[in-house]
Amino acid sequence: MPELPDLLYIRDYLRQHATNRTITAAEVRQPVVLRNAVGDPPERALKTLTITGVDSHGPFLRITVSSTLELVLNLMLSGRIQHQRKPDRPLGHICMALHLDDGTRLNMCDENKMLKIYFVHTGSTSAIPGLDALGVDILSPGFTFEEFFRRLGDHPRMQIRALINDHSLLNSIGNAYADEILFAARIHPKTLAGTLEPDERERVFAAIRDVMADGIRAVAEARQPIHVKVRDHMRVRNRKGEPCPRCGTIIRREGVRGYDVFYCPACQPPRRRVFIDWTNKPEA
Ligand SMILES: [Zn+2]
Numbered sequence: 001m002p003e004l005p006d007l008l009y010i011r012d013y014l015r016q017h018a019t020n021r022t023i024t025a026a027e028v029r030q031p032v033v034l035r036n037a038v039g040d041p042p043e044r045a046l047k048t049l050t051i052t053g054v055d056s057h058g059p060f061l062r063i064t065v066s067s068t069l070e071l072v073l074n075l076m077l078s079g080r081i082q083h084q085r086k087p088d089r090p091l092g093h094i095c096m097a098l099h100l101d102d103g104t105r106l107n108m109c110d111e112n113k114m115l116k117i118y119f120v121h122t123g124s125t126s127a128i129p130g131l132d133a134l135g136v137d138i139l140s141p142g143f144t145f146e147e148f149f150r151r152l153g154d155h156p157r158m159q160i161r162a163l164i165n166d167h168s169l170l171n172s173i174g175n176a177y178a179d180e181i182l183f184a185a186r187i188h189p190k191t192l193a194g195t196l197e198p199d200e201r202e203r204v205f206a207a208i209r210d211v212m213a214d215g216i217r218a219v220a221e222a223r224q225p226i227h228v229k230v231r232d233h234m235r236v237r238n239r240k241g242e243p244c245p246r247c248g249t250i251i252r253r254e255g256v257r258g259y260d261v262f263y264c265p266a267c268q269p270p271r272r273r274v275f276i277d278w279t280n281k282p283e284a
Pocket of ligand 1: 244245246247248249264265266267268
């Protein structure tokens with residue numbers, strides 16, 4: 001699943017390479033991914049129009065065409081977008097493609113056909129699930145200590161991992177960066193928000209800023225094609241069985257409500273005795 005740093009990289013890349021290009025053809029190969037609120041099929045409506053803007057908003061990527069129409073993409077779990085140039089091979093599992101006037105193609109691909117493409121009039125986003133309900137933008141000046149503390153206070157019984165991962169509260173932190181943030185803050189993922197000490201709250205807040213900034217920098221510096229997920233900089237995510245980069249303890253993976261969570265049981269000790277079985281340490 002692409003996360004905020006990935007989407008910002010894709011956005012910036014498309015602004016540079018797709019904006020001001022004219023669409024010579026639009027192909028919908030998997031109609032199941034398309035939600036058409038315009039009426040006219042995109043094959044007919046988009047042809048000869050020019051891409052005028054690219055933006056990202058939470059998990060959504062928004063491609064504006066001719067200032068009046070929008071393709072709003074949610075890549076979901078396995079969706080990818082490829083900018084296919086002449087010698088490149090298409091990724092496969094193409095659900096929709098835009099042919100551009102420079103001979104390149106934007107392929108929207110998903111082997112599971114779960115990605116969603118909303119075709120709407122510009123700004124008509126009310127029918128797009130989740131888009132208008134996004135929480136505070138964690139990269140904006142509005143995301144302050146006070147804002148973050150208020151959200152913790154509003155949801156004292158929520159586990160911190162679920163809270164920072166909730167896009168209607170914070171816009172937006174996905175599963176991978178949520179693990180990285182709690183590792184940086186040295187907080188156990190199941191800790192209830194209401195039990196965090198003041199210094200722990202500050203650590204989580206600082207880690208959100210630092211980890212996301214590092215991620216944005218790492219993805220930009222990797223300069224990979226936009227369909228490649230850059231994860232080499234991650235310290236615990238998908239590193240089950242590897243030593244913790246801080247203390248050497250073996251990193252664990254746990255399933256929490258259907259999600260995989262990666263953490264270091266020594267750096268991120270559980271708060272209460274009820275979680276003692278997570279650590280394998282003998283009781284004192
Ligand atoms: Zn550790």
